[in-house]
Amino acid sequence: MLLNLEKVKKDYALGKTTVHAIREVSFSIKEGEFAVIAGPSGSGKTTLLNLMGLLDLPTSGKVYFEGNDVSSISESEATNIRKTRVGFIFQTFNLIPVLTAFENIELPLILKGKKEADREKRTKRILKETGISDIASHKPDELSGGQRQRVAIARALVSGPDIVFADEPTANLDSETGMQIIKIMEKLNKTEGVTFVFSTHDPRLFKIAGRKLELRDGRIVKDVVQNRNKK
Amino acid sequence: MLFKTAIRNSIKYFRRSLVIAVCIAISTIAMQTMDGIGEGFKISALRFMLNQQGMIVFEPAQAEPLEFAVHSIEEYESIKEKISQIIPDATISGKIFSPAMVVKDSFSIETAVGSEDDISGTIIGEKTAKMLDTEVGDTVILFGSDRYGGLSVVPAKVDSTAENYRSIRNGKGLLLPIYLARMLLRWDKGEVRLVQINFEDFWKADDYAAELRKVFPDFKITSWKERLTNIEDLFKVTDFKMNIFAAIILILVAGIIMNTVLTSVLERKNDIGTLRSIGASRIFVTKMILIEIIFVSLIGTLIGTGCSYIIIRFLLKGGITLGEVGGVMDYMSGNLYPKIVPLKWLGHIVFAVIWAVLWSFYPVLYIVRMKPVDALRKTL
Numbered sequence: 329m330l331l332n333l334e335k336v337k338k339d340y341a342l343g344k345t346t347v348h349a350i351r352e353v354s355f356s357i358k359e360g361e362f363a364v365i366a367g368p369s370g371s372g373k374t375t376l377l378n379l380m381g382l383l384d385l386p387t388s389g390k391v392y393f394e395g396n397d398v399s400s401i402s403e404s405e406a407t408n409i410r411k412t413r414v415g416f417i418f419q420t421f422n423l424i425p426v427l428t429a430f431e432n433i434e435l436p437l438i439l440k441g442k443k444e445a446d447r448e449k450r451t452k453r454i455l456k457e458t459g460i461s462d463i464a465s466h467k468p469d470e471l472s473g474g475q476r477q478r479v480a481i482a483r484a485l486v487s488g489p490d491i492v493f494a495d496e497p498t499a500n501l502d503s504e505t506g507m508q509i510i511k512i513m514e515k516l517n518k519t520e521g522v523t524f525v526f527s528t529h530d531p532r533l534f535k536i537a538g539r540k541l542e543l544r545d546g547r548i549v550k551d552v553v554q555n556r557n558k559k
Numbered sequence: 560m561l562f563k564t565a566i567r568n569s570i571k572y573f574r575r576s577l578v579i580a581v582c583i584a585i586s587t588i589a590m591q592t593m594d595g596i597g598e599g600f601k602i603s604a605l606r607f608m609l610n611q612q613g614m615i616v617f618e619p620a621q622a623e624p625l626e627f628a629v630h631s632i633e634e635y636e637s638i639k640e641k642i643s644q645i646i647p648d649a650t651i652s653g654k655i656f657s658p659a660m661v662v663k664d665s666f667s668i669e670t671a672v673g674s675e676d677d678i679s680g681t682i683i684g685e686k687t688a689k690m691l692d693t694e695v696g697d698t699v700i701l702f703g704s705d706r707y708g709g710l711s712v713v714p715a716k717v718d719s720t721a722e723n724y725r726s727i728r729n730g731k732g733l734l735l736p737i738y739l740a741r742m743l744l745r746w747d748k749g750e751v752r753l754v755q756i757n758f759e760d761f762w763k764a765d766d767y768a769a770e771l772r773k774v775f776p777d778f779k780i781t782s783w784k785e786r787l788t789n790i791e792d793l794f795k796v797t798d799f800k801m802n803i804f805a806a807i808i809l810i811l812v813a814g815i816i817m818n819t820v821l822t823s824v825l826e827r828k829n830d831i832g833t834l835r836s837i838g839a840s841r842i843f844v845t846k847m848i849l850i851e852i853i854f855v856s857l858i859g860t861l862i863g864t865g866c867s868y869i870i871i872r873f874l875l876k877g878g879i880t881l882g883e884v885g886g887v888m889d890y891m892s893g894n895l896y897p898k899i900v901p902l903k904w905l906g907h908i909v910f911a912v913i914w915a916v917l918w919s920f921y922p923v924l925y926i927v928r929m930k931p932v933d934a935l936r937k938t939l
Contacts, residue, residue, distance in 0.1 A: 431560070
């Protein structure tokens, strides 16, 4: 089991009131899975992804990453896991505006301390795989939404993570581009074996995923394994 | 990548970078200009004082302060010649101190002696002249004690009132030419009590004094550094005033820098959150922001140094009258000229950069200590 959540709870203090964003959620993610977290806005999708991606720690409950309890690890330990094992794709792309597409993709490799020749080789390969070699020297503000999201996917995958979390990766894209992005992710899942967990409330994307976790008011209300070839 | 990102960020957020650069430029100008004026003052004051007191003083070895009339230097002219050989640009003057008293009723008036290079006739202070009811052209009778302890009397014609010779202690004294002093003391021609040696580069005083000691082992030879050991304390007052002014500017600038950096990092917190979420450590982000601050500050210091140089060059043209510096010494006259000490200016550049980094630490720590998930939120 790559990732295992046991009775994970996340509360936020909002003034004097406490918001229960995630309420005792338990489930597992296997290696090579292509899972979608579905649910309406405010259901806790982003919070859940943040907890799974070690961007945040749970209020209670346990998160296991490859069998190791990571629910109360230090910030530097979490940073190290994010750097070496996890990739992130954001709804708003979150590319560094002053860096070119190539440099944005290369960044995780720099953080990992890879040598320049290795970085260049890997970056060029992922640029090719995501079909954006021609825009490598462009800065984010010179790219369309779809191109930016491809760059973000390439950045998430370049360092060879075990799992990639994508928070509504198609929300800021038109439906056709959104579908293309999901297809790229699906292809990389199949060819590279990378585990993908993404959130969306677009019903068309549910069918592509191999597993659908439905979240409502911070609870998993449905966990369905699907036939991935069904369109 | 760190440098590249930092430099590109400083260009992208140009206005904020400009504010920091201008703040640092102002700090640099304040420090360098104040230092330039301070150094100029020190050198002007020191030169003035040393010209009065002598950069090197040459006395009989056995001289005692109260026996000035007994111990004299008799071979003044030949000594003068030898000194000139050792110190080619030396200005040498023989001195005699306090040889006489001018008395009216029960008042005694302080007298001083000017060497042949300084004066040729008797100069009377304006207040003294008024008190004695004396005018230029009158003759005053001087009473003194000669070297044998007897009374000596010498008539001195008043040649001028104290206009130029530093006003003879606020107009209350009398300045005698050296030949009259010799007459009062019954000293021979060429006989003096003390020899003052001045030259252009007063920092060489110790070296010259050491050479002179070898040639004149029977004399007491002291450089100004040996005599005026507390001279630095005198300048601390000026330094203090200058430093207070610079410190006020630095404190004001610190607040602006901190505020600007805080605004800048908050504006970029999403980028910083992204970096943190893809595995950038706190140290990496800290380095990235600080490199940006250092880069912008260095540009600021270069602008500041350029401006300081222009200001100092401008001030060097006419000099600064001492009144403008604000209540400095009353024993100095004329203008002072600022001086650039390159090593100190380099120190100011380094200090200004450190100052900017220091006051950027709080905003930088604030943002890097933020959890990635909080940094990624759209609002604070």
